[in-house]
Amino acid sequence: DVPTTQRKLQGGVRYIVNFAPELREMISEAYHLELQDHALPDLAKIIALQEDKFIRYVNDLRKMINRYHSVMDSLSDAQSIMLEQHITAVEEEMQFGCKRLNWTSLGINGFIKRGSQSVSKFESVVNQIQMNEKEIESKLQVIGMASLLKFSVPDNDLPGVKDFFERIERDQTKTVNLLSRMYADIGPLITKTEHLLLGTSSGNAKCMAGYYKYWERKVLDSLTKMVLRNLQSFNVVLMGSTALFQIDAILPAPKIVTQPQSKEIYLLMKKCLKDCIESTK
Structure with a gap:
């Protein structure tokens, strides 16, 4: 066997199996x-008789480092920082394979076994973290696409102004309650990741500061997206040609008076939009 070599890249340590194709030809x-x-x-005789063993070593080493690289390549910057201790533990295990070995060096099988076990453990931790993140992403997707200004245009009689906005408010309350429960589930999922990594559930682990910040930004982005989309959609409907509600018009001379008056309609609409924005608090 020939040892693995390593080189530093921006993404961390990379390993290759230092076994030139010419060696395989020479052994054959x-x-x-x-x-x-x-x-x-x-x-040469001893090496030739062990051709299968050396080829097996090479294949097993390649499988091991390919798995390691695959996991490392899947990590975000925030994940890499908080997983630093776990990454270091794997790399320390890999160090045995970075020594210069000769054809009769012992312990290669043991190194492959220990290294593979270390990579498997690391893979398991990362997979669990990514499962938690998928669940968080799913909740944020629902939040970002939620409708807080829901209404339906009836086929027959249009509702009055107050009734129209009261219906929106009732639906909005139900939706916000549902979204609040989803939001409340995000914190425990992040704490679950902390417990997985550190065995603690403090919510303020120093090594996870960047991770907390990352998800805070994602939550803010989802809430911002939700509010903007709702306001824009509502504005398009209000400016459209479809009637949403009805008002009464009184015709005393010399001018027409609406009931409720335009100022009251404006205040009802303003409150509705304000409630939409403040529901994110």
């Missing part, structure tokens, strides 16, 4: 020369 040639009774050095 030595094996066939031995079968033809050609005189070979003792070391």
Whole structure:
């Protein structure tokens, strides 16, 4: 076996199996020369007889480092920072394979076994974190697409102004209660990740500061998206040609008086939109 080598990249340590293709050809040639009774050095004979073992070493090492790289490549910057201790533990295990070894070095099988176990443990931790994140993302997706200004245009009689906005308010209250429960579930999921990594549930782990900030920004982005989308959609409907509610018009000379008056309609609309925005608090 030839040891793995490493080089630093921006994304962290990368490993390669330092086993040139020419070596495999040389081992195969030595094996066939031995079968033809050609005189070979003792070391060449020993190596030729162990061709299958060396090839197995190479394949197992490649599988191990490919799994490690795959996990590392899946991490965000925030994840890499909070997983620093776990990454260091895996890399320390890998260090044995970064030493110069000869053809008869012992412990290679043990290194592959320990390294694979270390990578598997790391994979398991990352998979659980990513499962938690998928659940958070799912909740944020629902929040971002929620409708806080829901209403339906009746086929028959249009509702009065007050009735129209009261219906919106009732539906909005139900929706906000549902979204609040979803939002309340996000904190425990992040705390679950903290417990997985550190065995604590403080919500203020220093190594996870960037992770907390990342999800705070994601929550804010989802709430902002929700509010803007609702306001824009409501504005399009209000400016459209479809009637949403009805008002009474009184015709005393010399002018027309609406009931409720335009100022009251404005205040009802303003309150409705204000409630939509403040529901995110």
